[in-house]
Amino acid sequence: MFASSLERVRRRVQRLRYEQRCARQPNLLTRHPGTIVTTLYDVEGDWARPGMNRTEADTVARILEIEQRCSIRSTYNVVAGFAAWAPDVVEAIRGAGNEIASHSYDHSILTRLRRAEIAENVRKAKRAFARLGIDVAGHRSPQSAWDERVLDALVDEGYAWSAEDGAEPYPYRIRTGRKELWRFAVAIDDWAYEAERLTPAAMVERWQRTVRAARGRAKHVAIGFHAWVEAGRGRLAALEDFFHWLAAQKDVTVLPFGDVLERTAHPAASAMKAADG
Numbered sequence: 001m002f003a004s005s006l007e008r009v010r011r012r013v014q015r016l017r018y019e020q021r022c023a024r025q026p027n028l029l030t031r032h033p034g035t036i037v038t039t040l041y042d043v044e045g046d047w048a049r050p051g052m053n054r055t056e057a058d059t060v061a062r063i064l065e066i067e068q069r070c071s072i073r074s075t076y077n078v079v080a081g082f083a084a085w086a087p088d089v090v091e092a093i094r095g096a097g098n099e100i101a102s103h104s105y106d107h108s109i110l111t112r113l114r115r116a117e118i119a120e121n122v123r124k125a126k127r128a129f130a131r132l133g134i135d136v137a138g139h140r141s142p143q144s145a146w147d148e149r150v151l152d153a154l155v156d157e158g159y160a161w162s163a164e165d166g167a168e169p170y171p172y173r174i175r176t177g178r179k180e181l182w183r184f185a186v187a188i189d190d191w192a193y194e195a196e197r198l199t200p201a202a203m204v205e206r207w208q209r210t211v212r213a214a215r216g217r218a219k220h221v222a223i224g225f226h227a228w229v230e231a232g233r234g235r236l237a238a239l240e241d242f243f244h245w246l247a248a249q250k251d252v253t254v255l256p257f258g259d260v261l262e263r264t265a266h267p268a269a270s271a272m273k274a275a276d277g
């Protein structure tokens with residue numbers, strides 16, 4: 001109990017510190033019209049809940065169909081152990097034009113590990129994806145539990161971005177130097193389904209409110225989902241409602257983190273690429 005309230009305080013302090021760090025850096029997306037929304041999934045199967053691999057795989061397949069109907073591409077943060085169990089699922093995600101990133105090797109809560117164990121975890125994840133022919137650039141921590149040692153490990157292993165819970169209004173460099181690490185803040189996810197027993201209609205309302213609040217205030221906002229949470233009754237229909245609404249917003253562009261990073265870190269290059277068609 002005491003340990004968990006200490007952890008909450010540590011997280012709050014860390015969060016404030018990094019909001020300040022973001023505020024001190026320029027917003028490199030100012031020339032992008034409107035707001036960019038990233039939709040992301042944490043794909044974990046048995047590694048978060050034993051016995052969920054099959055549900056995870058089946059639900060991801062249904063989500064891919066929904067995304068295709070709404071012309072939405074997302075970032076899928078996959079636990080490397082799940083990816084090794086279901087390489088066909090990873091291939092289907094990728095084949096639909098989405099980005100694959102890492103959600104750790106085995107869904108360990110990284111902040112509870114020793115420094116050497118953290119380094120080994122993110123290294124093993126990167127290698128597991130490399131065996132599937134994927135060079136992952138991004139990472140999201142299980143339970144969004146991260147600290148300086150996690151950032152050190154990510155930089156050492158050549159990750160380009162990390163996405164964690166936060167309210168920063170645009171991507172920024174969380175580590176600078178020869179090897180840069182970019183941070184994307186995740187504003188909200190679908191956990192309220194579990195924690196607050198929210199109805200699908202109320203959940204959609206909350207996601208829409210997040211996007212509306214971002215307008216004018218934020219250049220980038222990220223919204224997270226879990227396939228196994230979305231598998232609950234009525235939730236996939238709600239997800240589709242939300243995605244249709246999102247796709248219809250004229251001032252909103254939906255992009256995976258990797259695409260946002262390209263526009264942020266290399267704006268000239270991505271403009272040239274756009275001009276080339």
Ligand SMILES: [Zn+2]
Binds near residue numbers: 042107141142
């Ligand atoms: Zn997770």
